[in-house]
Amino acid sequence: MHFRLAPFLCLATVLLTLPVHAQIQVDIAMKRSLFILHEPILATVTITNLSGDEVTFEDTGVRQWFGFEVERMDGRPLPPSDASYTNQPLQLGTGQKISRTVNLTPLYPFGEFGGYRIRAAVNLAASSRYFTSPNLNIEITEGRVLWKKTVGVPQGAPGGGSTRTVTLLSHRLPESTQLYLRIEDDKSGTVYCTHKLGRFLTFGKPSILLDEKNQVHILQNIAPKNFIYSHIGLNGEVIQRKTYNEFGSRPALRRTTEGGVALVGGQVYDPSAPLPEQALPTLSDRPVPLPTSGGTTKKDDKRPENLLSQ
Secondary structure, eight states, rough: OOOOOOSSOOOEEOOOOOOOOEEEEEEEEOSSSSEEEEEEOOEEEEEEEEESSOEEEEESSOOSEEEEEEEETTTTTTOSSOOOOOOOOEEEEETEEEEEEOOOOSOOOOSSSSEEEEEEEEEGGGGTTTEEOEEEEEEEEEEEEEEEEEEEOOTTTTTTTOOOEEEEEEEOOSSEEEEEEEEEEETTTTEEEEEEEEOTTTTSSSSEOTTTEEEOEEEEETTEEEEEEEEOOOOOOEEEEEEEOSSSSOOOOEEEEHHHHHESSSEEEOOSSSSOOOOOOOOOOOOOOOTTTTOOOHHHHGOTTTTTTO
């Protein structure tokens, strides 16, 4: 079964009690409700057919079968970036459901800080039923700027001759502090990326260097003796990303004689790899028995003479 959500969606949870012949449940799950400006807002949308019959969702030419209503907390509506989108038809058998994950950031212009109120809507044309969700709130904020610089794009590279503003930000979440990298063109207003690089320890500042092409190199301390190295181009492309541990020496960024940037020290490791298996203890590993109360020692109870003197 093929399903493509409308190219302009927002997130919400729909559970509307209607007559059994027209009951549709739409759920959207997201890991959090607090985001920084231009960060991808990922929502997993699930549509479940509880009507008892097979249903078909399709655009009518007048109304799309799937969309959202978004507004600011003060009631100002936020229209989609492009209202002329289309949805591919979707058929769901009785009791069936389907899920897809959608990035909402490019679909609606979440360009202002503050809260947003979002409601989902599903139109079932065959029964002229229109399903709307309860409101769901998210908040757009800004992180703390740790490092910022405007650089030129070398001639011959994509966008050569233009400029990029590179910003490294931290964002405090309830369970951790996350590191972000944003690359944008201030003149055109184009945001090329807002990458979440992962957590970092706040007692140590991340290292950031630019190479001879003005590409970005970042080394962040994610846990005691564990580090992530990221190499990112000026158009937001992730060129390299590796995890290191402090084995033998602490990893660090260094400039090369040719003007590049290299990572020295540490050791690459895969954090998802299983831990090495440990051998089970054998009978010879059993602890030395304590002395017996009678003062006699059995053959198997022998201990070094320098321990537990009689």
